[in-house]
Amino acid sequence: MKNRFWIAVLFIVVILGVQKSSAGITLTVPGKNPGFKIIGYLLQSDIAAGNAANFDFTRITHLNVAFINPDQNGNFPVFSGLSTIIATAHQKNVKVMASIGGGSAPAYYATLLADSSRNDFIKKLVEVAVTNGFDGVDVDLESTRIDNNYENFVTGLAAALKLKGKMITAAVATAYGTQYTDKALSQFDFINIMSYDKTGPWNLSNPGQDAPYDMAVDDLTYWSTTRGIKKDKLNLGVPFYGYGFGTNAPSSISFKNLVAQYPGAENTDQVTLPGGGIIYYNGIPTIKSKVQLALQKAGGVMMWQLLQDTTGDLSLLHAINATIAGHN
Numbered sequence: 001m002k003n004r005f006w007i008a009v010l011f012i013v014v015i016l017g018v019q020k021s022s023a024g025i026t027l028t029v030p031g032k033n034p035g036f037k038i039i040g041y042l043l044q045s046d047i048a049a050g051n052a053a054n055f056d057f058t059r060i061t062h063l064n065v066a067f068i069n070p071d072q073n074g075n076f077p078v079f080s081g082l083s084t085i086i087a088t089a090h091q092k093n094v095k096v097m098a099s100i101g102g103g104s105a106p107a108y109y110a111t112l113l114a115d116s117s118r119n120d121f122i123k124k125l126v127e128v129a130v131t132n133g134f135d136g137v138d139v140d141l142e143s144t145r146i147d148n149n150y151e152n153f154v155t156g157l158a159a160a161l162k163l164k165g166k167m168i169t170a171a172v173a174t175a176y177g178t179q180y181t182d183k184a185l186s187q188f189d190f191i192n193i194m195s196y197d198k199t200g201p202w203n204l205s206n207p208g209q210d211a212p213y214d215m216a217v218d219d220l221t222y223w224s225t226t227r228g229i230k231k232d233k234l235n236l237g238v239p240f241y242g243y244g245f246g247t248n249a250p251s252s253i254s255f256k257n258l259v260a261q262y263p264g265a266e267n268t269d270q271v272t273l274p275g276g277g278i279i280y281y282n283g284i285p286t287i288k289s290k291v292q293l294a295l296q297k298a299g300g301v302m303m304w305q306l307l308q309d310t311t312g313d314l315s316l317l318h319a320i321n322a323t324i325a326g327h328n
Helices: 002-018 044-048 082-091 118-132 150-163 174-179 213-226 255-261 284-297 316-325
Strands: 037-043 062-066 095-101 136-140 167-172 190-193 234-239 241-245 252-254 270-272 278-280 300-304
Touching: 037 044, 037 316, 044 062, 044 082, 062 082, 082 095, 082 118, 095 118, 095 167, 118 136, 118 150, 136 150, 150 167, 167 174, 174 213, 190 213, 190 300, 213 234, 213 284, 234 284, 241 255, 252 255, 284 300, 284 316, 300 316
Parallel strands: 037 062, 037 300, 062 095, 095 136, 136 167, 167 190, 190 234, 234 300
Antiparallel strands: 241 252, 241 278, 270 278
């Protein structure tokens, strides 16, 4: 019996030692970036349309489905395609989160988070997570949605989710940093820093990079040093899109379309167009540098959003996977 026991143990160790994703990252070997998270967002609309059917989930560790928002009464609709995508992700050991809110979150969130309706809304939100098989809820409430009720909401939601064995995470922006209380931040299992959108089509008088490298440095410094959040709870967000300024420039463009239209664009951070307009974005070298930064200063990386990436060797996610795999 003892021999059989040790043979079984050896077999398990060997299997774990060779288990790899198709991107070549060893996810289960102790000491090889253990626990480093690769978090990507997928739009619910893309899931419903079947656009995410062929996505390779071995390349990420967490999937955030955006956005799972209620109506003004706090009731959630039936979301098409969720069960299939969640089951597929779970088969690859990927955690799936229901992300609520977003940059254009409905104004009635203020009412749903108020004292009179908060508990009922939390109950319905937890029910959505449990019924659909989500592993937790990702709270992406921004700007004025981070109001005086935010702390009580995330505290109540965290307690209710943990009773069901679920996680709670957050997407945060340093621009709103002072609006998050320490108590609210302490509720989250981890935090995704939206280190992008420094400028964009809403601010045409201020053209330039929406996600420069120094922004990533400053953001990580703020959340780790100023706010005292531990390294392994922070994930650095990177963009899979760009913004255009000036003549002939699109207001926004996916990295996928960018490299298809402008060969060689993957190796730089901007493209100058005929007429003088400029598209700003993060190319492969900058993405690799940010991943190296995250490997030193954070517990993972986050991408907005996965289907804006291209495929093959020019893929930004491929660059992320390769950088993590090659890290010593």
